[in-house]
Amino acid sequence: MIALLLLFPLHLFAAMEETALIQCSVPQIEVLKVRGSAINLPDVTTNHLQQGYVGKNKALKFDVSSNCAWQVSLSVQESDLGGPNGYTKPIADLKFRENGTQDQYSFSQQPTVLKTSSEGTRKIRVLVDIGMAVSWEGDPPGTYGATIIVTLGAQP
Amino acid sequence: MIFLLLILFATSAHTQETDSITVNATIPALYRLVLSKNNASFPTPSKQDFRDGYVDLSRGVNVRVYSNAPWRLSVQGEAQSTVTPAKSLSDFSWRIEGAQAFTTFLETDQTVTESNDRVNNFSVPLDFRAALDWGQDIPQDYTVTVTFTLGAIP
Numbered sequence: 001m002i003a004l005l006l007l008f009p010l011h012l013f014a015a016m017e018e019t020a021l022i023q024c025s026v027p028q029i030e031v032l033k034v035r036g037s038a039i040n041l042p043d044v045t046t047n048h049l050q051q052g053y054v055g056k057n058k059a060l061k062f063d064v065s066s067n068c069a070w071q072v073s074l075s076v077q078e079s080d081l082g083g084p085n086g087y088t089k090p091i092a093d094l095k096f097r098e099n100g101t102q103d104q105y106s107f108s109q110q111p112t113v114l115k116t117s118s119e120g121t122r123k124i125r126v127l128v129d130i131g132m133a134v135s136w137e138g139d140p141p142g143t144y145g146a147t148i149i150v151t152l153g154a155q156p
Numbered sequence: 157m158i159f160l161l162l163i164l165f166a167t168s169a170h171t172q173e174t175d176s177i178t179v180n181a182t183i184p185a186l187y188r189l190v191l192s193k194n195n196a197s198f199p200t201p202s203k204q205d206f207r208d209g210y211v212d213l214s215r216g217v218n219v220r221v222y223s224n225a226p227w228r229l230s231v232q233g234e235a236q237s238t239v240t241p242a243k244s245l246s247d248f249s250w251r252i253e254g255a256q257a258f259t260t261f262l263e264t265d266q267t268v269t270e271s272n273d274r275v276n277n278f279s280v281p282l283d284f285r286a287a288l289d290w291g292q293d294i295p296q297d298y299t300v301t302v303t304f305t306l307g308a309i310p
Contacts, residue, residue, distance in 0.1 A: 030172065031173065032173040032174065032175050033175060034175040034176065036177060038177060038178045038179070039178065040181075043184070044182065045186070046188040049222065049224065054181060059179070060179075062175065077176070094179065130179055134183060135224075136186075136222045136224050136275065136276035137224070137274045137276045138274070140183075140224055140225060141183055141185040141186075143180060143182045143183075144180070144181050144182075145179055145180040145181065147176050147177070147178050147179075149174055149176045150177075151173070151174045152172060154172075
């Protein structure tokens, strides 16, 4: 008689436990898109020189999307607005304000905060009025300009 | 046995985003002049004025000049010819206040003053003189239209 002893490794059939941990790390995502290719302020007239200002409302338009609290700052690349025959118009003569608000700021090479949001937003459009201080005695005939830099970042 | 499946979904983090645009403004040569008044009247001539041969109107008009470029202020006159006998334009003259001599009006532009400086509300006060003649100037009103022009120095 042959005794057949089957030793069955029961432990191999014990219930198995497997855990899958899926993690998705969402980074800070910001999208900024400036609309248009150039801003041309209105032709300066005697009335502008009398008023001391020439401006264009909603001259600068850009769209902001961000998944966290954000702030938008404006600055300029150049140290002045250029000018004819060695004359240079101060960069501070270039002004901006968010359309519909009263607070106006002068441009500089250092970023100035224009608008903030305490939460993420999906493609909101920001409208900015751009202007320039002008005067009879200060501004000889010529073409003046600068490159505006829009910076979108997380709130510190 | 525990299997740990870790799927990490991440992209590189962006700390800030920038975009840029140019802004331009052109300022042409601009000129503006403002007259202190559009009508100026000489004092009623007296006997002494007739003896002197003229009557003066001091600071008959003050021209205020605004310019962001070199400028020239010119003047010309036109005598009203509807009255008889008409008074000649050459009977009328002008000078910048404080100047010695009067300059007879012409029907063409004469330079009053000019400058290479940019100016804001630069004042040019002018005196006027009307020559008087016992035999010519009968009692009536005489009028001269004076036209000022502000522009570039040619």
